[in-house]
């Protein structure tokens with residue numbers, strides 16, 4: 001996957017891209033990441049990329065021309081790869097794991113980071129990006145959102161996490177038998193006792209089926225307690241019974257089976273979320 005990032009702060013990405021999972025994904029050749037300084041495309045001698053809003057009001061608005069030219073220049077490199085354009089904005093669709101999974105399968109992403117009060121609407125209409133928000137709060141710019149997105153897609157590239165199963169068992173990737181997204185179960189490592197706290201006996205039992213059942217129960221209980229909204233349309237919202245506990249199939253296994261079924265469905269398992277135009 002090729003990722004182009006358009007930003008007025010390309011330096012912000014230097015440490016991020018050379019650390020941890022993004023760095024591993026790049027080193028393994030699973031992603032390549034190219035930052036482009038929007039300011040370098042400003043067609044004025046002061047390299048100005050923003051101006052005052054028509055109609056008045058506070059703040060500055062990013063101008064069409066530098067953004068449009070930067071996107072065109074970035075996408076003219078490796079132009080045989082079709083790009084999904086993404087604008088990071090608090091007004092966008094809230095980023096979820098199904099959307100991350102869809103984005104992770106694209107050959108190319110162009111990530112556009114806005115700043116100031118926003119971007120001139122006309123360049124958004126012209127470029128037709130998928131508008132993505134990383135949460136209901138306002139950041140100073142789209143760069144942190146772009147990093148969140150890069151990290152989330154990088155860790156889904158084959159081989160990047162090392163252990164193939166670990167992404168499938170993350171919170172929001174695991175599903176219950178009826179397809180509800182579940183939070184992850186608790187994890188423990190050595191020592192067996194720390195600060196008077198013991199590791200649950202079941203995890204030391206060596207009984208793998210029992211461990212799988214316990215983890216399923218924990219996922220369901222946690223989701224019910226912490227994120228009941230995820231279970232809104234699921235029978236798991238009610239405390240009894242726990243369907244996953246009555247079967248020998250761990251939720252992760254069910255999730256895998258569901259995913260392979262979903263891959264035959266027309267929306268690729270996106271639960272009705274539309275693919276962005278031009279993808």
Ligand code: ADE
Nearest residue numbers: 088089090133134139145
């Ligand atoms: N830019 C500013 N706030 C943002 C948010 N919440 N998500 C994505 N990009 C943003």
